[in-house]
Amino acid sequence: xxxxxxxxxxxxxxxxxxxxxxxxxxxxxxxxxxxxxxxxxxxxxxxxxxxxxxxxxxxxxxxxxxxxxxxxxxxxxxxxxxxxxxxxxxxxxxxxxxxxxxxxxxxxxxxxxxxxxxxxxxxxxxxxxxxxxxxxxxxxxxxxxxxxxxxxxxxxxxxxxxxxxxxxxxxxxxxxxxxxxxxxxxxxxxxxxxxxxxxxxxxxxxxxxxxxxxxxxxxxxxxxxxxxxxxxxxxxxxxxxxxxxxxxxxxxxxxxxxxxxxxxxxxxxxxxxxxxxxxxxxxxxxxxxxxxxxxxxxxxxxxxxxxxxxxxxxxxxxxxxxxxxxxxxxxxxxxxxxxxxxxxxxxxxxxxxxxxxxxxxxxxxxxxxxxxxxxxxxxxxxxx
Numbered sequence: 001x002x003x004x005x006x007x008x009x010x011x012x013x014x015x016x017x018x019x020x021x022x023x024x025x026x027x028x029x030x031x032x033x034x035x036x037x038x039x040x041x042x043x044x045x046x047x048x049x050x051x052x053x054x055x056x057x058x059x060x061x062x063x064x065x066x067x068x069x070x071x072x073x074x075x076x077x078x079x080x081x082x083x084x085x086x087x088x089x090x091x092x093x094x095x096x097x098x099x100x101x102x103x104x105x106x107x108x109x110x111x112x113x114x115x116x117x118x119x120x121x122x123x124x125x126x127x128x129x130x131x132x133x134x135x136x137x138x139x140x141x142x143x144x145x146x147x148x149x150x151x152x153x154x155x156x157x158x159x160x161x162x163x164x165x166x167x168x169x170x171x172x173x174x175x176x177x178x179x180x181x182x183x184x185x186x187x188x189x190x191x192x193x194x195x196x197x198x199x200x201x202x203x204x205x206x207x208x209x210x211x212x213x214x215x216x217x218x219x220x221x222x223x224x225x226x227x228x229x230x231x232x233x234x235x236x237x238x239x240x241x242x243x244x245x246x247x248x249x250x251x252x253x254x255x256x257x258x259x260x261x262x263x264x265x266x267x268x269x270x271x272x273x274x275x276x277x278x279x280x281x282x283x284x285x286x287x288x289x290x291x292x293x294x295x296x297x298x299x300x301x302x303x304x305x306x307x308x309x310x311x312x313x314x315x316x317x318x319x320x321x322x323x324x325x326x327x328x329x330x331x332x333x334x335x336x337x338x339x340x341x342x343x344x345x346x347x348x349x350x351x352x353x354x355x356x357x358x359x360x361x362x363x364x365x366x367x368x369x370x371x372x373x374x375x376x377x378x379x380x381x382x383x384x
Contacts, residue, residue, distance in 0.1 A: 027371070031378070034113065035371045041109045045102070051112050056080035058111035060104075065120060067140040074098070074120040074141065077107050083116035085153040085377040086145045088179075090138065090162045091119060093223060097126040114377055115155070118145050128249070129227040130161045132299035135168035139175030146178040153180045153379050160325065160352065161223070163187030163333075164300045171308035180383070181313040181376040186352045188325050189333035191301040192286060195224065195273070202279035203326040206335075211279055217323040217352070221274055222248040228270065231292035237267030244271075266290045307336055311383035313376060314342040315369055319350030345369050 041051035059078045064071045075098050089107055094100045098119040107117045120141045124131050138156075146154055156179050158166035163184045169175040170182075188194045190206075197203045198220035202211040222245045229241035240259050247254040260271055270293065273285040286297070298304050314337055318330035327346050334342040345365045349358035358366060375381055 028375075031371060031374050034374055035367055038109060038113050038370050038374070039366060041112065042106065045105045051109065055112040058108055058117075060108075063118075065118070065141050065144045067137050072120055072122070072137060072141075074118050075107070077111035077115075077117040077119070079111050079114055079116065081114070083149070083152065084114040085116070085155060086149065087115040087117045087155045087157060088138065088141055088145055089117050089119045090156070090158040090166050091122060091125050092159045092162055093125055093128050093130065095126055095128070097121055097123075110157075113374065116145075116148075125162065127226075128223055129230075130164065130223065130300065131227065132165060132168060132296065134165040136172055136174070138165055138169035139172035142169060142175040142178050153376055153382060154178060155181045155183065155373070155376060157183040157185075158187065159185045160187065161220075164191070164302060167302055167307070167309065168300075170310070170312060176308070177310055179312050181315065181373070182309075183315045183317070183373060184330070184333075185317045186319065186322055186325055186330075186350075187316065187333060188302070188329040189336060190303040190329065191297055192282065193303075193332075194220070194325055194329060195286070195297075196279050196282045197326050198224070198324065199274055199282070200277050200279045203328055205328050206332055214321070214323065214326065218248065218252055220324045225270070225274060228293045228296065231296060232266050232270070232290055234264050234266065236262065237264050237270075241267055241270060302333065303336070309337065309341075311338060311341060313382060315372055316342060316344045317350070317369060318344075318346055319352060320346050320348050322350070322352045324352045343369070343372055 037049070037051035037054065041049040058080060061076055063074050063076045065074045087110055089103070089110065091097045091100065091103055094103075098121050103119065107119055111117045118141060120137065122134050122137065124134055142154070142156065156166055166182070170179055193203065198216045198218070201213050201216045203214065204211050225241055226245035226249070229238050229245060232238050232241065240263055244256045244259050247256055263271060269288050269290065273282070273289065276282065276285055286294070289297070314334070316330045316334050318327040320327050330344060330346070334344040345368070347358065347362045347365060349356045349362045
């Protein structure tokens with residue numbers, strides 16, 4: 001969750017100097033100072049920072065959020081000085097879910113910056129599974145937060161594969177026209193293109209004819225398998241594929257050949273996709289997948305239908321050398337959004353969602369991204 005993190009003293013000096021320049025250029029002095037403090041606090045994590053010194057600790061409490069078919073638990077972080085905006089923070093694919101220490105530190109930072117932050121507990125995400133079925137839950141969480149204070153701006157933050165369900169929630173009747181701005185880090189747009197990348201290492205912009213290559217992180221491949229194993233009809237295939245995925249997530253060099261040899265026809269169709277290294281074969285291999293898997297891929301694919309996000313503002317952050325989801329995905333998402341609604345920041349210092357110490361150029365981009373978010377917090381530049 002440290003995706004916005006400038007770590008070095010040199011970077012912090014650059015942020016401070018940039019803040020001064022922006023103030024002289026007519027930007028809000030107070031917001032520029034806040035931006036510097038927020039970036040510093042993200043970098044410090046649980047450690048001491050100027051933001052922590054200037055603000056009281058947020059109140060974190062467990063709440064129950066009503067959703068279709070029942071209720072889910074969530075953590076609500078309330079700023080001690082009062083909330084100026086709301087934020088739904090979608091946990092990433094991590095076993096600790098809303099209790100992941102990096103996520104908790106980030107939620108506290110955002111709350112100290114004046115946001116009431118809701119972090120829902122999503123069981124599928126904790127089980128390392130991505131599903132379009134989480135979109136209605138997020139939409140209901142959006143409605144719950146919006147009703148708490150209808151007059152304040154409301155944002156949504158999602159990271160990596162969680163971007164899919166989060167964006168889908170914006171078109172759900174419960175989520176539609178309620179979210180003013182969205183922050184994504186390392187997100188996607190065209191799911192078949194992402195599958196092509198994490199199975200073959202090949203990617204390209206939508207207007208490019210030639211493939212580019214980058215060594216992919218196989219994490220994405222095995223999360224995909226774990227997400228879809230339960231959708232197969234045969235119990236043996238379900239158990240086998242889930243076992244293969246977990247073993248590979250624990251040890252990428254694990255020998256699973258004996259397990260794969262026992263797969264039935266539908267299980268072999270899934271494995272054939274993951275075992276392929278030719279990008280030109282991917283469309284046919286996707287078509288050969290079992291119907292429930294194809295349906296889920298279609299449901300999660302943001303490129304399959306026109307995006308229904310109204311005039312929601314987007315702040316998109318992506319690493320230029322991302323080994324799980326290539327940066328071309330955030331570029332494609334930005335291009336698919338309504339004109340003038342997306343701000344895209346491509347960073348050299350970000351490996352998917354894991355930061356490195358940014359140079360001056362990335363520091364400038366991060367400052368602008370956080371300054372933009374704080375402007376949205378204050379209702380500046382929103383459609384409402």
